[in-house]
Amino acid sequence: MTREVLAYYAQDLEHDRLREGRGRLEFWRTRDVLRRTLPPPPARVLDVGGGTGVHAEWLLADGYEVDLLDPVPLHVERAARVPGLRARVGDARRLPVPDGGADAVLLLGPLYHLADRYAAVLDTVNLGTYLEERQREAAHAAAADGVMLSPRRGFTAYFHHPDEVAAEFAEAGLTVAHRPG
Ligand SMILES: C[S@@+](CC[C@H](N)C(=O)[O-])C[C@H]1O[C@@H](n2cnc3c(N)ncnc32)[C@H](O)[C@@H]1O
Structure with missing residues (x-):
């Protein structure tokens, strides 16, 4: 950690x-x-x-x-x-x-809630911090490559793309039975 x-x-x-x-x-x-x-x-x-x-x-x-x-x-x-x-x-x-x-x-x-990478944009809009330049840039960077340096929280997180998750589980030897909607 x-x-x-x-x-x-x-x-x-x-x-x-x-x-x-x-x-x-x-x-x-x-x-x-x-x-x-x-x-x-x-x-x-x-x-x-x-x-x-x-x-x-x-x-x-x-x-x-x-x-x-x-x-x-x-x-x-x-x-x-x-x-x-x-x-x-x-x-x-x-x-x-x-x-x-x-x-x-x-x-x-x-795994940071297995949040998908658009969560940061949605979250900043929801919180009203999307109007702050640093927050907005960090959220868009996360949507682009999954890496989010959170200016508000002060730590780095990784947001998975929903399509990546099954392959990552398989790589770890786990089987995805189904993804709940
Ligand atoms: C955002 S909190 C979520 C807590 C709770 N599971 C929930 O859903 O509200 C993330 C949790 O993951 C824990 N965590 C971080 N790294 C971890 C690791 N390597 N192994 C196990 N837990 C970890 C943190 O200590 C923290 O309690």
Whole structure:
């Protein structure tokens, strides 16, 4: 994890990000997609990069068994307060879980939400920051090559093109069963 990403998460902005304001739209949308695509409870879910447990919380309430992994100790500390949640520090690149150790694995965030590269333009328009030259240029640069240096957040992110994702999964030895709409 780069220092800039760690410094960003050390600000403790993640806990409330999906719990209030317009972030709730992402929360509801993600929950809706997951409820339609996950195996029915009871099942074991590994939430990799699960942050402070925002999704783990409702997954537990739905009857899933949830393990959360995140490299930011502050996130894990907060997640560990969710009753019934097993939270530990870890990295998506070195999963401390054997093959078959979970029925479903979530990776919502470490690949920067698997957002497609037009997300930055849409996001800046939505936030009203599209009118700021630096924000607009960064968003358009991201749409062109996927690399986004976020002036607002202060870290670099990579936005995948939707058409790249299946090939990247195949390269990592994973099979894409289907892409939810
Ligand atoms: C934008 S947050 C998303 C949190 C939560 N999954 C959600 O959907 O709200 C991205 C999360 O990915 C975590 N992360 C970053 N790099 C990671 C890595 N290499 N392995 C696992 N998690 C990582 C961060 O610590 C952070 O909690």
